[in-house]
Amino acid sequence: MKFLLRLGAALLLAGILGLGSAYFAPRYAVGSETSVANGPWHTNLAAGGTNADAYTRTFVALTGLLALNKDETIYYNATTDSAGEALDGACTYRIEGRDPDARWWSFTVYGDDHFLVDTPTKRYSISKTSVVRTPEGTFVVRLSTTEEANNWIATSPDGFQVTLRLYNPGASVKDDPAAAPLPAIVKEACS
Amino acid sequence: MMRWIGWAAFTLALAAAIHWAAITYAPSLIMARAMTAMGGKGVNTITHGDRATAASRTIVKPSPDLLYSYCVFDVSRQPLKITTAAPTDTYWSVALYTANTDNFYTLNDTQAGGQPATIVLVGQGQTVPPQPEGTIIVAAPSQKGVVLFRTLINDDAREPELDRMRRAAACDPLR
Numbered sequence: 001m002k003f004l005l006r007l008g009a010a011l012l013l014a015g016i017l018g019l020g021s022a023y024f025a026p027r028y029a030v031g032s033e034t035s036v037a038n039g040p041w042h043t044n045l046a047a048g049g050t051n052a053d054a055y056t057r058t059f060v061a062l063t064g065l066l067a068l069n070k071d072e073t074i075y076y077n078a079t080t081d082s083a084g085e086a087l088d089g090a091c092t093y094r095i096e097g098r099d100p101d102a103r104w105w106s107f108t109v110y111g112d113d114h115f116l117v118d119t120p121t122k123r124y125s126i127s128k129t130s131v132v133r134t135p136e137g138t139f140v141v142r143l144s145t146t147e148e149a150n151n152w153i154a155t156s157p158d159g160f161q162v163t164l165r166l167y168n169p170g171a172s173v174k175d176d177p178a179a180a181p182l183p184a185i186v187k188e189a190c191s
Numbered sequence: 192m193m194r195w196i197g198w199a200a201f202t203l204a205l206a207a208a209i210h211w212a213a214i215t216y217a218p219s220l221i222m223a224r225a226m227t228a229m230g231g232k233g234v235n236t237i238t239h240g241d242r243a244t245a246a247s248r249t250i251v252k253p254s255p256d257l258l259y260s261y262c263v264f265d266v267s268r269q270p271l272k273i274t275t276a277a278p279t280d281t282y283w284s285v286a287l288y289t290a291n292t293d294n295f296y297t298l299n300d301t302q303a304g305g306q307p308a309t310i311v312l313v314g315q316g317q318t319v320p321p322q323p324e325g326t327i328i329v330a331a332p333s334q335k336g337v338v339l340f341r342t343l344i345n346d347d348a349r350e351p352e353l354d355r356m357r358r359a360a361a362c363d364p365l366r
Binding site: 011052054061063103104116117122127130167 | 198201202203205206207208209210212213214215217218221222225243244245246247248250251252253254255256282284286288291292293294295297299301332337339343345346347
């Protein structure tokens, strides 16, 4: 009887440790050699590729299934602002900068569950073809729960993340995705 | 004391085995679940999905700026003929994925010269009869997987037009 109890406890503990570590470990594939950080933006260059390791495959399957490989599209994701603080659904942010080097690009806000934020306005994204620029070619995109006319993406008070898609990325991104100029994410105010 | 060390070692070894199995098989299991959800019309036939909204919860991180069409493929019995549409003045692509999530082939509008393309996806151990000139032959690393067509909505006003154009795409067993 004592043996069976110990065996049961060992199996339970092993299950918790094994599955728990498997759940969290891919999220730290960000530290692997194929992962790149560029300010608040992170990408894994092996995503979607045939040379992806098991952790990257699992990470992509959980957070971006059916991603294209890096030659076609580079996906950057941000869960923090440019100051390194976690994006907070109670705060307003602005994404500011210039067009990233790509044939087409978009910023899309997702909830912490990796799905689009449920908002009646359906303002899920801003792209190269929908952003309004200054005469100098710069732009400011606001992220908040309060609707604005232009350059605005709805966030969730429950938390959110931002994905930057670069379709057919240009040479500056492909050659050095860690240093390519990308817009900053700046916190404005919190309620 | 030794008994407890033995139990601890057993528990850790078992945890490591469970960790390895979960990491190794999770992508295929997640993909299999997605393929089941996407294959409602059956395999080797195309489905044209609606534009993504917050209610779209089949695949994580859908782009709200794309129209997705897809086929779940099974080339274990015969090759698959994939015909792309060629929506004009926008980005489009067709991407092929193995059952373990690898994107093993992609063709976009620029590479296709803006013209419709025909791809024959060949399963392991199969041969393909002569095909019309320009047909692209691709070997499938896995017998099952997904073909995903993307059409960029580069202007909301063009959505109905682009939706009509993308419906020229098809997946059919090669006869």
